[in-house]
Amino acid sequence: MSSSGLQCVCCGSKSFKPTPYYYHWHNKEFILTACRNCGLITMDPKPTDEELGLLYADEYFETGQHGLNKLNMTYEQGQDKNSTELRKQTVKQNILAYKPDTKSLFEIGFAMGHILSAARDLGLEIGGIEFSPMAVSKAKEKFNIDALCGNFETIDLSAHEGKWDCVYGGDVFEHFIHPDKVVTNMHRILKDNGVAIVIVPSTFNLFSTYIATALFRLMGKRKKFYDKPYHVFEYTPSTIKKMFLKEFREVQVVNRIKKPGQLNMKTGGFEYKIKYLIHFINYPFTRMFNRNGDRLLVIARK
Template identity: 30%
Template sequence: MAHPGSVVVNIRPKPANFVRRAILYDNRTGNAVSTSAAKVGGPTQLMRHCDLCGATSFQPLPFYYLFDGQRLQGTRCTHCDLAFLDPQPTPAQLEKLYGKEYFTERPNYDRTEKDKAFIEEGQDLDLSKVQEDKFTRYMQQHYPGRKFRYLEVGCGPGYTLKSLQSLGWETHGLEISAHAADYARRELHLPVVTGNIETTEDFHENQFDLAYLGDVLEHLLSPAAAIRKFGRILSPGGLLVLALPSVTNLPSMRLGFAAYKALGRQRRMDIPPYHLYEFTPTTIRQMLAKNGFSVIDLQNPVKAPAHIRLGGNPLEQLTKLGTQYPTYWLNKLTGRFGDRMFVVARNEKQPATSRA
């Protein structure tokens, strides 16, 4: 999901035989339900309930994607303001979306540097020492010397996983791309499972005390189901760390939405629909709290103007640049209105009590 063509969309009523998505979740237990009994309405699935609050009243946002011959509409819940695509891709479509080409041929939409093949660009790294990024710096600064039982979801080919073993961490990975997961197992000899956190049964209760999702949560069919899964596989007091975008939090995005809405226009996005959800600091706090986690740190930085991606038409580019400079300095002063989030949350489940 990114910045806001020319069609006004009416949200279609949800027929009784539509399910939430091809992977179903019991709203009371949070458990995945077999898809064999699901009645599906086509290649993509309409959202039946908001993944955060359960409401059924949505309004269209002024952008959409065309994917696999289907229109995926940017949408916002009128009750809690969670933004998402409706309908959403099926699990089979997502597997195709995150195939080999995702790691070897796809353009890098989030950076201004020359595009690189992700697996190839890491093959010359020195993995005997920790690979520096926001997550590894934060953990070494705030938890020095601690040896974690660690799970990285969306670990790709496993470079960071391998490097963290130099700290004495017990590292495990989960990766939806069979190509990347196979590379991690074959070349780096890492315990990486191919699959999706929402449906995998490869991890047991209290197996880990730290899990990290770097730009992953917004790609999932049900972020809430994923967070509930972490509540089970993380130990009491275990840490869930998230890095994710919050572009709908930007003043430029809000201005763009307002302008397109006033003009009665819709913008067709020219990139694949990788982001199924967009969070703000408010909605991510609510989703974590509702599913058993308390936020102990939330940082909301913004990219410097020189580092933003200038996609769109000339007017959109001018608006982005014109608002990014004041947004950047406002963010420096207040810590608000950022386009990125780094969140650390604690699992609040209680330790099991032993019986006498």
């Protein structure tokens, strides 16, 4: 049982088992712990409102992406270097491929609006929400995008109810403290037969993580994650599917995986060399069986 009164947002269970992984930030440990019933992994404790403000201050966009970044580019520079054509491809591959009759798109966490602007170029009506005021004003300045600034869990969405064909969130769902509210709100702003599409990382779905976790447990060791505590939840195909099935009638999960050469080697240390080798087995397996990918594309139909 969890001493902190932690309750699983997916299944309601109060029984958790800590994983060997934790974040250390602001003199505080954030331990990743798994629900014993459904397997959903979450951070304990979760960042406070004050800490969230610090995590998503303007510097969030200064390092290109959170975590260690070898490209030495800001987020904006990283996005700008992708051509408009490439961004349109992303809209086609991640959204139109699964909902070809999409006429209107609402993006959660649109950052500086690169994807929304490409969607508008493709003729879609666009809208969205972004947490960072700095990013929202950038989106306005760069692409003349007018959209909501705030937290999708709590913002007033009454004007958006039943309005959108598709709600999309790329690399954002794992950042929410109350993903159950996010799922409910996504469902609410969609038209009947609308589709919610999210992309989440799935670190705990990889062969290398299974092996590492078993070894850390065997040795009684813990492992600190390098990043700040951004990912409040870690999803696998089974847990993300359960989350969306709370509201949606049909949920499909597509496992994606980086080619071994595209892996972010971070420190380049011994552990990452092993991870790299294991990835050579994981990669074809994922491609063949749609399992154990490092990113999940979730298509949830209302």
